[in-house]
Amino acid sequence: MVKKIDVRGFSCPQPVMLVKKAIDAGENEIVVMVNDEVAVGNVQRLAQNNGFTVEIKRQQDEKLIKLKK
Numbered sequence: 378m379v380k381k382i383d384v385r386g387f388s389c390p391q392p393v394m395l396v397k398k399a400i401d402a403g404e405n406e407i408v409v410m411v412n413d414e415v416a417v418g419n420v421q422r423l424a425q426n427n428g429f430t431v432e433i434k435r436q437q438d439e440k441l442i443k444l445k446k
Contacts (some may be wrong), residue, residue: 378406379406379407379408380399380407381407381408382396382407383410384396384409384410384411385411385412386440387411387413387416388415388416389415389416389419390419392409392411392413392416393420393423394408395426396420396423396444397423400429403424405446406443406444406446407424407429407443407444408441408442408443408444409441409442410439410441411442412438412440417440418443421442423433424442424444428446429444429446430443430444430445430446431432431443
């Protein structure tokens with residue numbers, strides 16, 4: 378099952394903390410909805426450092442970050 382995390386409107390470090398919580402809980406597939414460019418880079422680094430592949434899809438002024446282990 379894919380874990381969905383909506384962090385639109387949140388600024389760092391909140392998006393990273395919420396994604397880290399999901400990773401620590403053992404989630405292997407996570408979709409993060411974000412609209413802050415800094416958060417996109419930070420979530421991407423966190424995921425890659427934890428062995429996830431990262432796919433970023435841009436939709437207008439928000440992004441979907443798909444993380445998969």
